[in-house]
Amino acid sequence: MNRPHHPPASLPEPSVKLAQGWHCLHIYYRVDQAALRQLSESDLAEGRESIVHLLDPERPGAPQRLQTSVVSGHKADLSLMIMDTDPLLIDGVRQAIRASKLGCALQPTYSFVSITEVSEYVPTLEQYGDKLRRDEGMSLEDPAYTAKLNAYGQRLPMMNRQRLCPDFPNWPVTCFYPMNKIRHPAANWYMEPFSSRSAMMSEHATSGIKFAGRVSQLITASTGLDDWEWGVTLWGRNPEYIKEIVYTMRFDTASARYAEFGPFYLSYIKPPVDALDHLQI
Ligand code: 76R
Numbered sequence: 205m206n207r208p209h210h211p212p213a214s215l216p217e218p219s220v221k222l223a224q225g226w227h228c229l230h231i232y233y234r235v236d237q238a239a240l241r242q243l244s245e246s247d248l249a250e251g252r253e254s255i256v257h258l259l260d261p262e263r264p265g266a267p268q269r270l271q272t273s274v275v276s277g278h279k280a281d282l283s284l285m286i287m288d289t290d291p292l293l294i295d296g297v298r299q300a301i302r303a304s305k306l307g308c309a310l311q312p313t314y315s316f317v318s319i320t321e322v323s324e325y326v327p328t329l330e331q332y333g334d335k336l337r338r339d340e341g342m343s344l345e346d347p348a349y350t351a352k353l354n355a356y357g358q359r360l361p362m363m364n365r366q367r368l369c370p371d372f373p374n375w376p377v378t379c380f381y382p383m384n385k386i387r388h389p390a391a392n393w394y395m396e397p398f399s400s401r402s403a404m405m406s407e408h409a410t411s412g413i414k415f416a417g418r419v420s421q422l423i424t425a426s427t428g429l430d431d432w433e434w435g436v437t438l439w440g441r442n443p444e445y446i447k448e449i450v451y452t453m454r455f456d457t458a459s460a461r462y463a464e465f466g467p468f469y470l471s472y473i474k475p476p477v478d479a480l481d482h483l484q485i
Contacts, residue, residue, distance in 0.1 A: 220291055225320035225368035226268060227291040228424045230380050230435060231298060232280035232314040232469065235483055240309040251305030252480055258300050259284070259476035267293050268369070272479045273378055273471035280313045281483055283471045285378070285437065287320070287370075306485065314467070316382055318424035318435045320368045325405035332356045373420045376473055377440045379450075382432030382466035385458075393462040404458040411456050418445040432466050446470070
């Protein structure tokens, strides 16, 4: 029998683009000195030129975000953070690096695939109002209640846009690490009721907000996409604030009891040409 297979009208068209938000790739390379030495002067110059062009965030066809940095320590030398609506435009940068004259001298050492999201713990306007009444004892008639609620209602769309399609701060240092919420029999985040997870995340947000102006964070989601559940990208006005925030947040119950972390990558943001100069390529 010929079975028509029409999806219900409410389903979106199949697509690799997200309903909202961006795909994100963090990628790390190590310079292979032996391969670099094999390159002729002209191939080296050509390779350098194509990488500088490829990593220019202003070039036509560049992904929405394209950040280059040089990595501290020997886990890697060069790091890219790339975001766009199209995951294949992001991957195109990776493939073009590989296919360039410098490709053989840039060995990939680590990568992390994630997407942006608005966390389920970001309070909606209604939840924010409930919280003001419950935790701060404000009443519906209180003008201060209305003022706070309105201010949150004004901020929320901007804050959500920043979570989904973030602008990067103009700061010199960035830190990336992946993390999970643990599923240990004695401490399983996923067995906690929403109310208690929400309370812990609210404590977490309160401790994070104290770093406003010194650290900016982007949490990207990777459950089902990569080996860890989230990627944490931090930008610092100064490297010492990165140490301070990660240390401070270790004491939040959400981290102290439930978080586990992967490798940390600290890197210094540079225009591509300066990054290659720094790497002596
Ligand atoms: O997005 C928001 O600002 C709303 C509040 C908030 C949420 C929902 C928030 C605030 N975070 C949220 C979610 Mn966070 N965050 C981390 C780390 O090192 C560690 O201990 C953990 C790594 C840091 C440093 C950090 C910083 N946060 C999350 C989630 C997703 C949980 C989920 O959805 O299940 C993770 C994994 C996570 C981890 N967080 C903040 C910060 C900072 C600095 C803030 C305040 C942001 C601000 O200025 O408003």
